[in-house]
Amino acid sequence: MKTLTKQLIRLFESVHGSILRKSVMIFVFILVIPTLMIYQLIINYAEEMIEQDIISENVANTESIVKRVNNEISSVVLQLHLMAGNGEENEINAERMYERSRQAIAQSSIIRSIYYLDDTSNVIFESPFAPELEGVSYHYPEFDRIQWTHNYAVSSVIQNFSGEDIVSVGIPVFDEKNDFQGALIAEFSQDYLSEIVRSISMSEGHFGMMVDPEGIVVASTNEQSIGTAISSDLPSEQIFEEVSGVARSSYGGDQSIIAYQTLRDEWGLVYGVSEDIAFAPVRKLSLVLTLSFLGILILSFFFIVAGIRNIVYPIIRLTDYAKDYRKKVFYQEHDPSQSVRKDEVGELTRTIISVGNSNYEKQHQLEESERYLNDMIEGIPYGMITINDHAIVTHVNKRFENLIGFSRNDLVGKSLSELPIKSTDEDFMLLKALISEEPSIECESYIIDAKGRRHIVNIATSRFYNAQNEIIGSIAVLQDISQMKMLESRLKQNDKLALIGQITTGIAHEIKNPLAILTGSSEMLREEVEEANSSEEILELSRDIDQVVKRMKTIVNNFLNFAKVNKADARPIQLKKVTDEVLHLVRFKLKELNIEVVKHYETSGDLVGFYDELIQAFLNIILNATDAMKEEGTLTVTIEEDEKYVHVAIGDTGTGIMTSNLEWLFDPFFSTKEEGNGLGLTIARDIIKENNGDLTVESVEGEGTTIHCWFHR
8 A cells, every 4th residue: 555655656746747747647637538528518418408308398298288188177167067057047957958068069079978967867868869868877986976065076987878988077967946956977088188188299209198096098199098007117106196297217118208297187197208219319419529529639639749849848948947047045147158049938038037036136025015014904993805806805804804704715715796795796895896987985785794694884995006097906994883773773663663653552542432332333233133033143143243343342442551461361261262263253254265174173272361362363364364365275273282382373275475575574564465554463473472472484485374373381
């Protein structure tokens, strides 16, 4: 091992001490090896680009097919509802449905046939073949699902009453009393579905297929595969486990790039292309590049040989002369009696001697000036940074290091825009000073230190000029004024909050009088409804109105007397009862927006708190959740507890909150809704804190938001 190390050291010293050997090594390591690496990078990059193009095209085509199929199915469902006359006809008329179905089949390419099953699963008619069928009973696999969900259902590959393998969609049929009277079934044309897939897959080597949840091929570019199970080589499991994705799989014996996506009604779509066809252009490019790089290497070799003979050898002789010259204590004039070449090398030799004599004397002066300038810069009581005309940091003083928490070794030599002290390039005042028409700029800005803390600084910048009056750099002096700005901000915020308090107190006072009238009216309304023996629903609504008005009065009184909050008013409550009451109050809005409520109550959530205030807090949170979902969605309410906390989580499946807005959610008057006032979540957080709890927000943009309330036990 030691012998090998010594040999490597000798080899390095041998190469390092010879410009000829260096030239050869440069040819190998800087030209040959990088050329081969560049060649490989180009090929890899080309393959990656083509692969990305293929993936993008496959994903786009998949989305196009999915969108078209979904639209076709939605159109068929709508036509079936029109045929059945749900919500419009006073009675079930099989003859009218038959005539309408014949017209729909004539106008639609996707519908193969339509038949009507009554509530006992008897086939009443099959359009367009049989207007009347007697004694034919057919158990449609999706019949029970249609009956109980009152919604349409798309089937897997099934057998119809004639024994044919088909796929279909069915809708419920109702009478004028909204009672279930049977199902109207439309069989899809699998040839038409295959034509939809083929219309996007006409290029050579492309293929596509739709499969049902059981993995049976419903439609395909290959007609022979329709009705068979999907190949085990294809990503059959991922189709129904993931919404969409991309994979590499084998199809027809060829490795292929495949995109897959789940349709709205539990069908899946696979779309791909063979890699042999996809990467054929890259293989041709590889051959052309190989020949090109070989030609470049051969040509470069001849240039290197010519350069060694005409340039390297004269430099070697000049180097030998410089070695002898460097042995002297200090520089002196070269003896003119010695013969010196009259070409460029000779001129270079004479120049080296002349420059050396001058530099030797000036070196000491430069060292003294540099020492003096450095002491002066380090003594400045403010941070200082300089950059050149290319925005490269050339110097920073100790004060600047202390301000941002980075050492100068981490800063000097780097581009100013690369320093982690700003959020965007536009905030760098030094960069603006380089292009500004003003010779100096003074302003306020900010700096982010190594620990992520933000410092407000007063910056004064100025430019450097050379003898030709050209800009060669800039200097900035920074004074940290963060504490001063913080004090100013707090004073302004206190003034603002005081003004808001005065205004809101006046508003609450003005609301109090009409609210007292409303309280009396709601009590009289409830008593009148109870005496009139009205329906249970009217009684329940009148009680809700009376209860909510009283709660509003309590909230206004508490607001006007917030300085006199009496913790003794807290009483034992159950969070389960609080959330159930809030859900009861908003039940009509939830029903109107078609929002499903899911409850996970692992405990009743016993604690001591303010019942009415918690009603207000959870009402604000749940109303925010319904506004985020707009139409359809799931509202999940979870109550659980452990030794430390009682945890309430309220989650929605709405649009979510942008990451940039999360830090502002609890600021008063900040709202992500056009008509919002920005106070709902702030009030809810304050109420949770008053009840010895904490409120946190968890949100994923496009997926939904969950509000967590942690009550300390």
